[in-house]
Amino acid sequence: MKDVCGALLAVTLWVSVASFRHHYRNNSELNTLLNDMETSHSHLARVYSIGKSVKETDLKVIQLSGPNVSIGTPHVKLVGNIHGNEPLGRELLLRLADYLISGYESGDDEAMAILDKMYVHILPTMNPDGFAEALEGECVNGPGRRNANEKDLNRDFPSHKYPSDTMDPVQPETAAIMEWMYKYPFVMSAAIHGGALVANYPYDVAKTKGSRAPEDHKTEDNDMFRAMAFNYAEEHGHMADSKECPDSNDQHKFDRGTTNGAAWYSFTGSMGDYNYDYHGCLELTLELSCCKYPGDHELEKHWNDNKKALLSFLKYSQQGVKGVIYNGTDEPVSKAAVSIYGRKQVHYSTENGEYWILLLPGKYWLEVEKFEKKIFRKITVPDSPFDNPLILNLDLATAAAEDYPQPSDFEPEQDNTGDFLMVGVDRKDAQEYEEIHEAMVNERKNMNEDERYDDETLPYPGDSRAADTYRLNSFICIICSIFSLLFCK
Structure with a gap:
């Protein structure tokens, strides 16, 4: 019986790996895959939309958690594809979702511990419109960085330090993130980018207004940010060994694969600064590939480089x-x-x-x-x-x-x-500050109410062969898992 049980576990894990094909999915295929994950594993996965892009593409999130989570369970979010021409995060986060689901179903201790102790919210793409214009293999620039209104979404968030620099109405994608953060009390977050290999932590905004000189601009939680960044770099395949990308003109030397944002280069309106200043959410900006849009033949390597680091990052939600x-x-x-x-x-x-x-x-x-x-x-x-x-x-x-x-x-x-x-403000003033910001979000937002979508509400054809394969393999995983639970002790 022991040999049979071991074989069943091996089959379950093999089917999971085999069912996930590493390639860049278009926006329709991406949302179809999320729906299939929810349908096949509704006790672990819930799919919902936080709004729409300029071109009306749903910004869909998959929330993962064990069936018995309770009051006091922290919420963590992972966001990919903020810049449309930096899509590695899309596929890494989809693979992470698949890995956690299949691991939980097969009884993997680490996957079960993670999903039993937190809610993991994954937004694979924040900028689907930009992605639709981007070109695979463009490593430096290329089209698609901005959204359909030609706005850089990582320069679009309100700045607490220099509010006059970010007074324009925010983009629909930005408003969706802001509203999302009021609906869920996220304690930590990661935003995945490309074009460098470094774990970046706030602040991104310059310490001195108008200054272009690189200068450390530390948050109050600098010790925690640095620990999270160093941990990611050390757990990554080789981030901690890299000073800069080989073809980079950047003269900044990273500290074991980490950097303070403003010490690298400063700008106003970053999502990481907004997370921290307005919600107390600690977000790392993870630059995970020297090439902004690496070829799909490199996706497996990038997953292997980042798998351990992503899992280790999630565990920080229990720290404190x-x-x-x-x-x-x-x-x-x-x-x-x-x-x-x-x-x-x-x-x-x-x-x-x-x-x-x-x-x-x-x-x-x-x-x-x-x-x-x-x-x-x-x-x-x-x-x-x-x-x-x-x-x-x-x-x-x-x-x-x-x-x-x-x-x-x-x-x-x-x-x-x-x-x-x-x-320098008391708690009463602080709460008024929060209420003012919430009113600003409500005034600026341009999105639908958050709701859980059924398959028929999203008429995306997707890749039917991939969807059918995913459903079949999920069924095999479930059967193997049930047999293991009943007979394998």
């Missing part, structure tokens, strides 16, 4: 502290201000009372404020948070305020100075 805030009985408290003492970034609890703050291992003071009550808790973030995350639930009705933190409670930290969100 998380919990649920209550107000007597079991009633959750929403919009409670949660922060780390000494840092100005404010996080707000969800309607379910949930909160998450990403932190490196160490000692901190957690500060929670609501109903004119402020409490502090000493916390120690463990060294192995993925297997043993720090969970701190608080009942505001019964919690007593601990002693106010003193400077002697903290060891000297590295210099993380810079211009941070909500510096």
Whole structure:
């Protein structure tokens, strides 16, 4: 029986790999594949749209999670193809979705642990209109970088530091991302680009307005950003060994495959800066290929280079502290201000009372404020948070305020100075700031309401042979998995 069980697992994994063909799918094929994943694995996958592009192509997301996730589970997002002529992210993220689904079905420990501990939201393409114009093999420039309105989507987001530089109405694709972030409390994110090989972290905007000189512009969470970036580069096949791409004229020397955005080159309106300043979401910009649009014969190699790094990145969602805030009985408290003492970034609890703050291992003071009550808790973030995350639930009705933190409670930290969100404002002003921004999103957005689409609402023919093959192989995987669960112990 042991030999039979081993053979079944091998068949399941082989079928999964064989069912995924590495090639660039057009927009119709991409959405058809997402629908097929949902249909074949509805207990793990949900497909929804966050809006439409300028040319009315649905911006579809596949959300992955185990069937038994509960309150307090963090949300992570992965975004590909922000620039239409940088499509590697499309195929890497589709392969990642397929890998996690098939791994969960076959009982792979890592895939099951990831999907049982988080919601993974994957947007394979943010710029489908640009992709439709791009040309495979164009490594440096080429058409399709911008959207159909000739706007660079990674220069289109509101800037907290220089708001006057980003006052134009945002593009539909940008508005869709902004609205998406108000619907889901993402704790971390990755945006996949091409044209370099580096893990880039905020800020991208210049520290000094008008300056073109490369200069570090650190966020308040610079330590966490650097740890995430270094980890990705080290887990990647060779990112940490690369200083720059061979044919690059860039004289900037990356630090073991990582860089601060503004230290490389600065610009205003990046998606990464927006994620952090307006939502407290930590986003890395991952430049994953020296060629912007590598040939499809290179896709398997890029997957092998990035597979381990992508899986390791997702595990950072458990790093730090998380919990649920209550107000007597079991009633959750929403919009409670949660922060780390000494840092100005404010996080707000969800309607379910949930909160998450990403932190490196160490000692901190957690500060929670609501109903004119402020409490502090000493916390120690463990060294192995993925297997043993720090969970701190608080009942505001019964919690007593601990002693106010003193400077002697903290060891000297590295210099993380810079211009941070909500510096010098109290919690009431911070919440008003959030409400003003939310009103701006509602005014600017140009998108449909978020909904779950059925297959018949998306009349994309796609590649019927690939779809049929995917369904057949999914069926084989399910049968093998059921047999394994029943008879293989």
